[in-house]
Amino acid sequence: MRDSIRMAAAAAVSAAAMAGALGASPAAAQQVLNMGVGSPVTSLDPHYHQLSPNNAVSDMIFDKLVGTDAAARNIPGLATEWRAVGPTTWEFKLRPGVKFHNGNDFTAEDVVFTIQRLPNVPNSPSSYAAYARPIVRMEIVDPLTIRFHTAAPYPLMPMDMTNVRILDATTHANAATEDFNAGRVAIGTGPWRVLSHRSGDRIEFERNPNFWGEAPAFQRVNYRMVTNDATRTASLLSGDLDFIDQVPTSDLARLRRDQNMRLSETVGLRLIFLGLDHLRAENENSPFITDHEGKPLGRNPLRDVRVRRALSMAIDRKAIAERVMEGAATPSGQFLPPGTFSHVPDVQAPAYNPDMARRLLAEAGYPNGFRITLAGPNDRYINDSRIIQAVGQMWTRIGVRTAVEAQTWSTFVGRAGRQEFSSFLIGWGSNPDGSHPLRNILATVSRERGWGASNRGRFSNAEVDSLLTQALVELDEPKREQLLIRAQRIAAEQVAVIPLHIQTNIWAMRRGLTHTPRVDELTRAQDVRPAAQ
Amino acid sequence: MSVYLLRRLIQALGVVLAMSVIVFIGVFAIGDPVEILISPDADQMERERAIAALGLDLPLWQQYAIFLGKAVQGDLGRSFVFNEPALQLILQRMPATLELAFAATFGAILIGLPLGLYAGLKPNSVGSKAIMAGSILGFSLPTFWVGLMLIMVFAVQLGWLPSTGRGETVEILGTRWSFLTADGLSHLLMPALNLALFKISLVIRLTRAGVRETMLMDYVKFARAKGLSPFRVTFVHVFKNILIPVVTVTGLEFGSTIAFSVVTESIFAWPGMGKLIIDSINVLDRPVIVAYLMIVVMMFITINLVVDLMYSVLDPRVRLESK
Numbered sequence: 001m002r003d004s005i006r007m008a009a010a011a012a013v014s015a016a017a018m019a020g021a022l023g024a025s026p027a028a029a030q031q032v033l034n035m036g037v038g039s040p041v042t043s044l045d046p047h048y049h050q051l052s053p054n055n056a057v058s059d060m061i062f063d064k065l066v067g068t069d070a071a072a073r074n075i076p077g078l079a080t081e082w083r084a085v086g087p088t089t090w091e092f093k094l095r096p097g098v099k100f101h102n103g104n105d106f107t108a109e110d111v112v113f114t115i116q117r118l119p120n121v122p123n124s125p126s127s128y129a130a131y132a133r134p135i136v137r138m139e140i141v142d143p144l145t146i147r148f149h150t151a152a153p154y155p156l157m158p159m160d161m162t163n164v165r166i167l168d169a170t171t172h173a174n175a176a177t178e179d180f181n182a183g184r185v186a187i188g189t190g191p192w193r194v195l196s197h198r199s200g201d202r203i204e205f206e207r208n209p210n211f212w213g214e215a216p217a218f219q220r221v222n223y224r225m226v227t228n229d230a231t232r233t234a235s236l237l238s239g240d241l242d243f244i245d246q247v248p249t250s251d252l253a254r255l256r257r258d259q260n261m262r263l264s265e266t267v268g269l270r271l272i273f274l275g276l277d278h279l280r281a282e283n284e285n286s287p288f289i290t291d292h293e294g295k296p297l298g299r300n301p302l303r304d305v306r307v308r309r310a311l312s313m314a315i316d317r318k319a320i321a322e323r324v325m326e327g328a329a330t331p332s333g334q335f336l337p338p339g340t341f342s343h344v345p346d347v348q349a350p351a352y353n354p355d356m357a358r359r360l361l362a363e364a365g366y367p368n369g370f371r372i373t374l375a376g377p378n379d380r381y382i383n384d385s386r387i388i389q390a391v392g393q394m395w396t397r398i399g400v401r402t403a404v405e406a407q408t409w410s411t412f413v414g415r416a417g418r419q420e421f422s423s424f425l426i427g428w429g430s431n432p433d434g435s436h437p438l439r440n441i442l443a444t445v446s447r448e449r450g451w452g453a454s455n456r457g458r459f460s461n462a463e464v465d466s467l468l469t470q471a472l473v474e475l476d477e478p479k480r481e482q483l484l485i486r487a488q489r490i491a492a493e494q495v496a497v498i499p500l501h502i503q504t505n506i507w508a509m510r511r512g513l514t515h516t517p518r519v520d521e522l523t524r525a526q527d528v529r530p531a532a533q
Numbered sequence: 534m535s536v537y538l539l540r541r542l543i544q545a546l547g548v549v550l551a552m553s554v555i556v557f558i559g560v561f562a563i564g565d566p567v568e569i570l571i572s573p574d575a576d577q578m579e580r581e582r583a584i585a586a587l588g589l590d591l592p593l594w595q596q597y598a599i600f601l602g603k604a605v606q607g608d609l610g611r612s613f614v615f616n617e618p619a620l621q622l623i624l625q626r627m628p629a630t631l632e633l634a635f636a637a638t639f640g641a642i643l644i645g646l647p648l649g650l651y652a653g654l655k656p657n658s659v660g661s662k663a664i665m666a667g668s669i670l671g672f673s674l675p676t677f678w679v680g681l682m683l684i685m686v687f688a689v690q691l692g693w694l695p696s697t698g699r700g701e702t703v704e705i706l707g708t709r710w711s712f713l714t715a716d717g718l719s720h721l722l723m724p725a726l727n728l729a730l731f732k733i734s735l736v737i738r739l740t741r742a743g744v745r746e747t748m749l750m751d752y753v754k755f756a757r758a759k760g761l762s763p764f765r766v767t768f769v770h771v772f773k774n775i776l777i778p779v780v781t782v783t784g785l786e787f788g789s790t791i792a793f794s795v796v797t798e799s800i801f802a803w804p805g806m807g808k809l810i811i812d813s814i815n816v817l818d819r820p821v822i823v824a825y826l827m828i829v830v831m832m833f834i835t836i837n838l839v840v841d842l843m844y845s846v847l848d849p850r851v852r853l854e855s856k
Contacts, residue, residue, distance in 0.1 A: 040812060042614045042615055043615065043616065045616075048616060049570070049614070050571075050572035050575075051572070122586070122616070123586055123587065123611060123613075123616045124583065124586060124616075125566070125567065125570035125571060125583055125586070125587060125613050125614065126570050126571040126572040126575060126579075126583060127575075127579065127582070127583065129579060129582070130574075130575065130576065130579055177616045177617075178616065178617055181615070181617065198804060199615060199617075199622070199625070200626075200804055200808060200809060200812065201698075201699070201802075201804035202698070202804075224697075224698060224802065225802070226697055226698075226802040227799060227802070227808070227812075228799045228800050228802065230681055230800075231681070231684065231696065231697055231799075231800050231801065231802060234681070234684045234685060234688065234689055234696055234697075235684075235688075235696040235697050235802075237689045238684070238688035238689040238692065238695075238696040239692070240688070240695050240696045240697060240698070379815070408815075409569065409815070410563055410564045410569055410814075410815060410816070410817050411563055411564050413564065413568045413569060414563075414564035414565045414568050415564075417565075417568055428573065429573070431574075436574065440573070440574050447577040447578070450576030450577060450578055450579075451576070453574070453575060453576045453577050453580065454573055454574075
């Protein structure tokens, strides 16, 4: 009897030791993780709709040639290494032994198939075709080596590849978006396999036991879309959810106090800024600017850099970050946060200086200021309508009497795109590379070059354009970084836009979990793990 | 009778047509769906491609003509966001909403009728005063606040009920229903109660008013003078006569419960049509908005028809006639 007990104990000990040797405790591996996300995922087709929530879920199911770490730096993904073997040729070495969820092998054929599919997804409202466009020819050197040939030197190839999720040439040969959404062909090489998908409600995942990278920490994941902010927090507090994203700033104080909750946060890549009317010439009226009697000014004060500087200096960014944003923002004077490629080290967030602002206005010929309307969305960015109210009050203090007009995003964005506003609040989530905001927001609008598509204020500066042109074909990374820094510095000196702050990305979870916060805002189950005991 | 039905059907078609025109013009006036759907870093070429892919490059009347041509064949267009037929998207989510609406309506009748009856029969008792006071709260408290309070109390503080979602479902005839499992029922309880609160108050007030009025009628006095039991007087003579307004109002309310359960659905993350429509409006997903409103119009017309039919059953004096 005693012997049998001893034997049982010995067996238990050795079982525990074995589990320890395998690196994961069995209890943790069996757990289900209930996640609640604030934005609905619209499709499981990784090439249908470019949208952060979709990209997050795609990252769980599929892999990219080049991955990104939590700070958005490139890391090996399905490609183990890559380099420019010639001025117009990129070579990617593929990871051997990777299998899709259905057992198919991953090879260079799959990469070719994927790139060819990008521009051919029917009805896509926001396609990934742009990532296929620079590639003029693909060459399979051997099953695990592929070369992309481009028309001109193209330094952004590795970064483009961080957006392209690789499909299987055989499984997905005729797969339509609906087949992905139904879960039938939601098959990739990623850490999670799809068990079921109920559009707009939840996606259930199970871990991929054959994943090539670090094994996921949970057996199953319930990925639920809970769009109401208050409900999402309440579900976390009640224990129905283990983990939520987009924590409303009004709940931050309470969650920080709660012993059973943990927060995970990092400075993100999304800059909130004010766009200004650069379209109307010096001697034209800007639509929402008048003198104090409401009569047209006959000129556009925003074309004078002193006025733009004054408006920027009049804003107390620290107060906005601390009070309106409850600390969930960092004041900034440029698009990229410190530590990112091509961040401009000597451009700080403009200091609050209302006296200087008044002097600059007087110098520019507006000693008494003028009237302006500041527009903005009220349902898009964190506390967006409250930010423009705060800015409006600060501008009024230097004599620029500001009316605030907040409206729903669907109306706002169209009007901003038609240059109907004189000044407006908007946000921009950058890729960690200066060329991204430069090309989209600060470059002169040009349909042929595809520049300035989001340049809603129509800023235009020849020097910025020429530096960007050089940077876009420069393969030498340090040189390219210097070009981008110079271009961004000019934009900051010229006050192309008025940067306010970079948002902090915040997640909340129950005690016992730990999360690696990502600068790119993506909420993925592989970033959550049980906390070390 | 059949002439009557035919007239109703023609009316319905007219309303649906008008509705589709209004939505087309309305969505067109609000903004450009591509601006909202497209990735911010898409360049001008990509934007033009997306506009063409969604058929938004054509003049509005042409877009409408194409839509009408397809609608006649039963195709209400594909959702811009999901790339799935709009009708299918809505019908997929309809069971969840129907379940919630039915639960709320039945709950309202089961709770509201007896309470209203009691308050009508014993108008001066303390109990009925309490009921009437409570019904004022039911009217005046906003749904979103009550919903959040329910979650805070029953899910967060007490931990008795799950906070959100639909819970376990059972598949019958290809659709999922949650009222057949204990887990599903526990998920259903709070949202249904939240949605029913207003209706309960409504039913209480209607029933009470009806009872008080009917109790004074000659036929009730006569029935009592005849020596019928109070039970028979109440449940046969009074009850049947107060039901007409109650049926009308709950019928119409049922329609608006299905169509506009948006607030409750989004607070409780209930995956129904209400959540779909509000998301679709936010991104100007026109095919879904049009299809949804057309379904709602059809539904209201059907409900009105059913209410009319029920009248003739409850009150033989009412005739369905074509004027």
